[in-house]
Amino acid sequence: MHRTIEEYLKTLPDAEARSEELKSTHSSISNNLNHAIETFKANSDKNRKATSSFKINDMVWLNAKKIKNQRPSKKLGHSFLALFKIVGKINDFAYKIDIPGSLKIHPVFHYSLLGKLQEYTTTTRPQEPQYRYEAAAQEYLVDKILDIRFHYGRLQYLVQYEGSSQYDGSWEYSGKITEENLKGGFHNSYPGKPSPDSTPTPKKKKTSRDLITKTTPSTLIPRIRLMFNSTAAHLPQGGPPEAALAA
Structure with missing residues (x-):
């Protein structure tokens, strides 16, 4: 016997109770997420320097590890570029510095790539390049x-x-x-070395005979040739190229 609509509605949970349950679940999830974010931030900040140490008009070193240059080897490049002035603060983590247009890079950098002059001692302070860093105009002899x-x-x-x-x-x-x-x-x-007048020597294509000669002991080569001779004698003219090994 089928239940009536009225009987079915009596078995459904109260709408108000269901609403309170959803609110409680949402609040619990939100609290857990906020706790996870705070924990992550606290652990990340342990090894971070204070961003408040940078101010407008401060002179800072720019870490060059993410900047391409014209050096033939990365080892020849400077670890830090010359002192630049901070001209703007984007937020607590990013600053805008005054860099030459020849670098052709965005002038906003994360604070971890900047270093104040006072942060370096006389032994650890990077040497300022003798030239203004112009990436497009460097030549190396x-x-x-x-x-x-x-x-x-x-x-x-x-x-x-x-x-x-x-x-x-x-x-x-x-x-x-x-x-x-x-x-x-x-x-x-070195007159025997290649020169501009030389022609590249094409690599010789290895044949089956070369492979056998290089990988087979010399005592077995006569036997292998005899085997190919016997095989070639029973083949029609124009047989497989392996028969040429008997030559």
């Missing part, structure tokens, strides 16, 4: 040419730049090296 090679058909020099060691050598294409005297001296010292 080649001190020595160490080696030469063909790379995908193009000539490359292994060069050592001034101020670096030979272990930081960088392969550069010939057109990028403007020190013609170093090129000439290198080719005079």
Whole structure:
């Protein structure tokens, strides 16, 4: 027997009680989320420096780890760029600094990338570059040419730049090296090395015979050739290329 609508409605929970239950659940979830956020913030702030130490017109060092430069090797670049002035505070975590337009980067940085002059002692303070940092106008002189090679058909020099060691050598294409005297001296010292007049030697394609010769003991090669001779004798003319190994 089916229940009537009136009987069914009597079994439903009270709307007001249901509303209170939902409010209680929502409040509990909100409190838990706020507690998690506060805990996360407290743990994150343990290793953070106070942002209030930066003010407008302060001179700060800019950490260069996220800034590309024209150095041939990252090791040759400065860890910090020259002192810049803070010209604006975006919020507690970001500041705008006065940087030259040649850098072509957004002038707003997170405070963790900035350092006040007073934060460095005489031994840890980064050395201010002798030049104003102009990323688009830097040239670095080649001190020595160490080696030469063909790379995908193009000539490359292994060069050592001034101020670096030979272990930081960088392969550069010939057109990028403007020190013609170093090129000439290198080719005079090593006439057997590739030169601009050389033609890249194509890599020889390995054959089955080369593979057998290099990987098989010399005592077994005559037996293998005899086996191919026997096989070739029973093949029609124009057989598989392996028969050529008997030659």
